[in-house]
Amino acid sequence: MVINENVDPELLGGVAMSKRVCLLTTGGVGDILQGIQAAHYISQKIGKNNVDIRIYCRDEIWTPLNWLAGNLYNLIHQIELSDDRIIKMMKICDYFGPQHDETLCVWPDTLWKFWNYDYGHPVAVRSHRLFPFYHKPQGKLIYCALSSTTENYLYHNTGALLRQLGKTLPEFTLYCPLPPSWNSKAINYGNLDNLCSDVILDTKATFIEAIEKIKTAVYGICLDNGPSHILFHLGVPRLLLDPWLSNTGYAFMSRWREDIKESIDIHQSPAYIAKIVRTNLDIPETTLLPRDCAFEETNWKNKLLIKY
16 A cells, blocks of 8 residues: 655544545536545545546546546546436445445535545645646746637637737737637637737647646636646646626635636726736736736835845
8 A cells, every 4th residue: 555655644543544435526627626636635644546536527528637647646437427426326335346445526516515524624625736746837838728618608809818918928929729619519719810920829739739738838818617727736827717706606616716816807808817917927926916916007016025
């Protein structure tokens, strides 16, 4: 059995070190990454070799996640099933046989309900970044994740946003993969004419090829989509154009937002968005503040007491 040598054995109280756990997770990229976050915390107690992660999803989600995490955790691909069916399976104590002492369900709707707090608090699970060691910034690449098939999640004028970003950030390369569809649904990006030469549109990149670009990015501008979650887990500073920044969005923020301070309202103008990105890049200390703060016209060196 593999035990994390960096963890004090006295801190492992409450969890039998000889047990084997099966973790069930499902949904989209962000949902399943939350399941893998939970598996990380279980692994800290009983070792990675004693945690099996069964992932119920379609192939286009499984392929990039397995490529990212398959060499780090025991991932097992399963056919896509409804949440209710997976929870019922969890409740059948002998479903997976005697090799598992415990079965847990973890995705955004279940983390607080079907989680064993002996492994760690859900707040700690949600804030953990899984893959910071993959992030190796090169040059001045900004990753633009502006694709979505979810209603009201697409930015209202993608072309205008890219044109403004190109003008505001002329020394940066803006890489923007634009898959024509996702989950068998077509995506209409509108008019993308007259873009600056520093804006690169890629309509042919696979998800894995796009992740390779994320690894080298110095910043990410994203919608609420799979790449936005991957940006977080690699430790890339993000600006998330969020469709749920209101009191009606609390249910979504509590489930899917790893760091709410990186969000701004998706209805903000291209100029507003570009100004925030410019400030975050010029004054990197502002990436630790709520993103809307970076729109202020101020002497940031004085305001943040920057000494050096």
